[in-house]
Amino acid sequence: MDKSIWSETAQGKKGFKKLDKDINCDVLVIGGGMAGIITAYYLMKEGRRVVVVEGNKIGSGMTANTTAVITAQHDMLYKDLIKYYGEKKAKDYLQANLQAVEQFKSLVNEENLDCDFEITPSYLYSREYMLDDEIKALKQLGYEAELVYESDLPYEIRSAVKFNDMAQFHPLKFLYGLAEKLTIYEDTMVKKIKGNMAYTDNSKIQFKQAVVASHFPFINTHGWFFIKMFQKRSYVMALTGIDKFNGTYIDDKEEGFYFRSYNDYLIVGKGEHRTGTKTKSLAELKAFKEKFYPEAEIKCVWANQDCVTLDDMPYIGKYGNLNNVYVTTGFNLWGMTGSMTGSMILKDIMCGRQNEFAKTFSSKRSILRLQLLANIGAVVGNMLIPTIKRCPHLGCALKYNKREHSWDCSCHGSRFESNGKMINNPAVKDTKL
Numbered sequence: 001m002d003k004s005i006w007s008e009t010a011q012g013k014k015g016f017k018k019l020d021k022d023i024n025c026d027v028l029v030i031g032g033g034m035a036g037i038i039t040a041y042y043l044m045k046e047g048r049r050v051v052v053v054e055g056n057k058i059g060s061g062m063t064a065n066t067t068a069v070i071t072a073q074h075d076m077l078y079k080d081l082i083k084y085y086g087e088k089k090a091k092d093y094l095q096a097n098l099q100a101v102e103q104f105k106s107l108v109n110e111e112n113l114d115c116d117f118e119i120t121p122s123y124l125y126s127r128e129y130m131l132d133d134e135i136k137a138l139k140q141l142g143y144e145a146e147l148v149y150e151s152d153l154p155y156e157i158r159s160a161v162k163f164n165d166m167a168q169f170h171p172l173k174f175l176y177g178l179a180e181k182l183t184i185y186e187d188t189m190v191k192k193i194k195g196n197m198a199y200t201d202n203s204k205i206q207f208k209q210a211v212v213a214s215h216f217p218f219i220n221t222h223g224w225f226f227i228k229m230f231q232k233r234s235y236v237m238a239l240t241g242i243d244k245f246n247g248t249y250i251d252d253k254e255e256g257f258y259f260r261s262y263n264d265y266l267i268v269g270k271g272e273h274r275t276g277t278k279t280k281s282l283a284e285l286k287a288f289k290e291k292f293y294p295e296a297e298i299k300c301v302w303a304n305q306d307c308v309t310l311d312d313m314p315y316i317g318k319y320g321n322l323n324n325v326y327v328t329t330g331f332n333l334w335g336m337t338g339s340m341t342g343s344m345i346l347k348d349i350m351c352g353r354q355n356e357f358a359k360t361f362s363s364k365r366s367i368l369r370l371q372l373l374a375n376i377g378a379v380v381g382n383m384l385i386p387t388i389k390r391c392p393h394l395g396c397a398l399k400y401n402k403r404e405h406s407w408d409c410s411c412h413g414s415r416f417e418s419n420g421k422m423i424n425n426p427a428v429k430d431t432k433l
Helices: 004-009 034-045 080-083 087-110 131-140 171-179 281-290 335-352 370-383
Strands: 024-031 050-053 118-126 145-146 159-167 183-185 192-194 198-200 204-212 229-240 248-251 257-262 265-274 297-309 315-318 323-331 399-403 404-407 415-417 423-426
Touching: 004 171, 004 198, 004 229, 004 297, 024 034, 034 050, 034 171, 034 204, 034 323, 034 335, 050 204, 080 131, 087 131, 087 159, 087 335, 131 145, 145 404, 229 281, 229 370, 265 281, 265 297, 281 297, 315 335, 323 335, 399 415
Parallel strands: 024 050, 024 204, 050 183, 118 248, 204 323
Antiparallel strands: 118 159, 145 159, 192 198, 198 204, 229 265, 229 297, 248 257, 257 265, 315 323, 399 404, 404 415, 415 423
């Protein structure tokens, strides 16, 4: 896979040194992606002494591979949220994400971040259905969306729900700009937490509070995240030679295509299959290009990976029963608003304030969902596969990914290079192959 368009076009990253001594701080943030950096920034603004540690380079994980769409319009319908989880939770989810969009706008303006930030509408479209019920559901939740019937897409649609004044940006430019204001150590992987101490290979970090923002939480003995989440991969292509789209687009079908423009590029995505399982998404993405944009040039093709929760809402709050340790994870393919929502909730909780959305997004909410059985079944089945190539996270079988030349775990989404070097967590070390 290529580097993403963001990695190819980002400039001005400041390098941060590796931690090689014992230190102490008020707040330790583990993870230097979007969730960790934003959370660290807001806690720093609260007057806390904050340290961020990143096992690789900041922004080198999921943040580098996102499509960087900032919207409260996600790929699950609000009518379904109301149906399955009730009006209160659906409204909280909507309002929290709408506030996250506005918070991004304010933050970019206040810090004068040069990150190609654009206000743009977002659309959830259907090629098969009239989405009248979604409009009604949103109105029930207090939001006036618009139903439209035309789009910039290369094929006809039946209808689309339009959210005005959403946004998009360059995620790494944003991240690097915000990171300049923080104390950060790169190439510093936390392996365990005991009490108020975090341990790396070469140092100890004493903290008063800690936030685990490492994409997939890595401490298995607390929180039960290894049965509460799994990971999905999707594939993305950046094309040149296509007129700019006025807005971002997401299909109402999980297997559909999603779109946004960036400068002279059209970004097209497809996929959402469980990591470590077979997919035709990449071939379908290339076939889409040949059918609708045969003259376009492919600039980059890359993959992204997202944590999926039992009820499609992030887990934000206490990390199991660990004292003074918090978590923000499970953004379900919507990491931009998810990261901002997590930072707002954790900032209030950690500063002793009430937050109106904390209960809805609580990391300790009920796990009694059908997806729980599917997750447990996948883990048990994978552990029983007879192979010597196993994931060091919980011992699940690794499967070779021919497309990306990696060894992938379908239990929890850890991935490794062909030589065994770790690519994605929750594993915290390389594997022997």
